[in-house]
Amino acid sequence: MTENFWKDKYPVGVAAEINPDQYPNIQAVLKQSCERFANKLAFSNMGKSLTYGELYELSGAFAAYLQQHTDLQPGDRIAVQLPNLLQYPIAVFGAMRAGLIVVNTNPLYTAREMEHQFNDSGAKALVCLANMAHLAEAVLPKTGIKRVIITEVGDLLPPLKRLLVNSVVKYVKKMVPAFNLPSAVKFNQVLAKGRGQPVKEANPSSGEIAVLQYTGGTTGVAKGAMLTHRNLVANMLQSKALMGANLNDGCEILVTPLPLYHIYAFTFHCMAMMLIGSHNILITNPRDLPAMIKELSRWKFSGFVGLNTLFVALCNNEEFRKLDFSALKATLSGGMALQLATAERWKEVTGCAICEGYGMTETSPVVSVNPLQNIQIGTIGIPVPSTQCKVIDDTGNDLSMGERGELCVKGPQVMKGYWQRQDATDEILDAAGWLKTGDIAVIQDDGYMRIVDRKKDMILVSGFNVYPNELEDVLATLPGVLQCAAIGVPDEKSGEAIKLFVVSKPGATLTKEQVMEHMRANVTGYKVPRAVEFREALPTTNVGKILRRELRDEELKKMGKK
Incomplete structure (x- = not known):
């Protein structure tokens, strides 16, 4: 596909190019937006709202604390392990203003997953919710993390409500297991100590890393995608160009149910929508539909960002309708x-x-999207401005329009590479800047694209990537397992569900319950399998590689889907 092919595919009023160097870094965007929209609401959660001016003040207090009360230096990594709370943007933007690299960490991670990410990133500090501080206590001695900041769910609420919410979470719902981290500092103490103190504003170059965003890529080993300031600024401008075309500066109210630690929500809500001064309604637990719908009833929201499973659940709810x-x-x-x-x-x-759009962690994340002015259901839209796409065959040759091939992407939002994994970087990113997505796509004559298959074996559960290698590595540690394989099978609720196939060692008496218990103890909830099947043997190649696709084909036939 030639570069010119895409230039006339954009709707009237949408430029085919953005300037990824319009802002030198994320800090410049933050400062501009917080000054321009100082009195506009930026984030709301649990009945409490922050204006853009307050966000800048509080993130400044957080940054001042890091600079004046810790030995953290610009370029050091700080893991932020928080759900959608007001504390999240304060901590992330505060860390950036102090010159730190943010390592977004899923609050649902098990101790094993936390240990890998903290060590791989070389994190020196952690901001986490009290609810998972007991896991941090177990993990931290095995990591290089020396500074810990703990927050409770209601910490930014008014005093009485804060006490009530935190007490209910801890004592009534019993969601905060006991922990002992004597050197940890409370989030509100951090803000108190930093408030009013001078900040030496970091001014990183556009090519410096802003965020380490972990993904399994094409294997089960979680790798940190190095997303630079330029990557994220570019994708912010690209997203605004196509997705924000009919949104008005300082006027929009956007529902934010997807977790901000996920790159999609991070780039869209914390970046693109900050640029136009939008008000983001943070939903801490979208699985609690009654609480979410009660929150939505308080606002005349103009935008909603979600995924298929959430749309289904909401449309089936009478109160939502x-x-x-x-x-x-x-x-x-x-x-x-x-x-x-x-x-x-x-x-x-x-x-x-x-x-509908398409993206991946390695592309900050948005690659393509359906323009609001011309939506084609069933497609992933057209590439965002300043982005080229092509499809290639197995030998790397470019294919023509209408032919199926692996989708490749090139643009200013493509990551710098994987953190300290040059070999893995070279597998996916070539010298010319083309990134192999691992997805099989078709490019139509009108420039719209369709994803038709997945080259890699990744399983997609409610929008979260699950990698068979990781599940198989975990299961292999269970005594009595000889062979195992993990596949995804179609599921109405979650898109795909995980099924495990297990071959027991001779003489072993493994049960489904033992397998499920082992998986629940070692992987995040969405990675726990829905089904387990024991077999005498698994299909393999002549060199012994397990044929997951054959297992998947068998399951599809059973379900009448093939």
């Missing part, structure tokens, strides 16, 4: 394939069409 959708003008979908029936149902319920 009663909400006022008169202001809703943009619904964005990513993270997993959008089903046609879901798109139609959402439009029927809300009156707003869903705009």
Whole structure:
């Protein structure tokens, strides 16, 4: 595909190019937006709101504390392990203003997963929720983390409400297991000590790393994608160009149910929507539909960012269907394939069409999106501005339009590479800047693209990547397991569900319950299998490699899907 091919594919008013050097770094975007929209609301959560001016003040206090009360230096890594709370943007932007590299960490991680990410990134500090501090206590002695900041769910609420919320979470719901981290500092103490103190504002070059975002890539070993300031600024501008085309500066209210530690929500809500001064309604636990719908009823929201499973659950909820959708003008979908029936149902319920896009951690993440002005359901839209796409065959040759091949991407949002893994970087990113996505796509004559298959064996559970290698490595540590394989099978609720195949060692008496218990203890909830099947043998190649695709084909036949 020639570079010129895409230039006339954009809607009227949308430029084919953005300037990725418009801002030198994320700090410049933050400062500009917080000054421009100082009195506008930036984030709301649990009845408490922060204006852009307050966000800048509090992130400054956080940065001042890091600079004046710790030995952390610019370039050091800080792991941020928080759900969608007001503390998240304060900690992330504060860390950046102090010159630190943010390591986004899933709060649902097990101790094993935390240990790998903390050690691989070389993190020296951690910001985490009290709910998982007991895991941090177990893990930290095995890592280089010396500074820990602990926050509770209600810490930024008014005093009485804070006491009530934190007490209910801890004593009534019993969601905070006991922990002992005597050297940890409380989040509110950090803000108190840093408030009013001078900040030596970091001014990193555009090519410096802003965020280490962990992903399994094409294997189960979690790798840190090095996302530079230029990567994230570029994707912010690209996302705004296509997804924010009909959104007005300082006027929009956006529902934020996807976790900010996930690159999609991070780039969109913390970056692109900050640029236009939008108000983000943070949903801490989107699985609690009644609480989420109660929160939504308080706002005339104009934008909603979600994924297929969430859209299905909401449309099936009677209380959600009663909400006022008169202001809703943009619904964005990513993270997993959008089903046609879901798109139609959402439009029927809300009156707003869903705009589907495509991306990956390694591309900061947005590669393509359906322009709001011209949505084609069933496609992933057109590349965002300043982005080229092509499809190649197994030998690397470019294919023509309409032919199936591996989708490759080139643009300013493509990562610098994997942290300290040059070999893995070289496998996916070539010298000319083309990134292999591992997904099989077709490019249509009109420039819209469709994903038709997945080259890699990754399993996509409710928008989260699950890698068979990781699951198999974990299961292999269970005594009595001789061979095992993990595959994804179609599932109405989560897109795909995980199924494990197990061959027991001679004489072993393994049960499904033992397997499930072992997996629950060692992997995050969404990685726990839905089904386990014991077999005498697994299909393999002549060199003994297990044929996952053959197992998957068998399952699809059983389900009548092949």
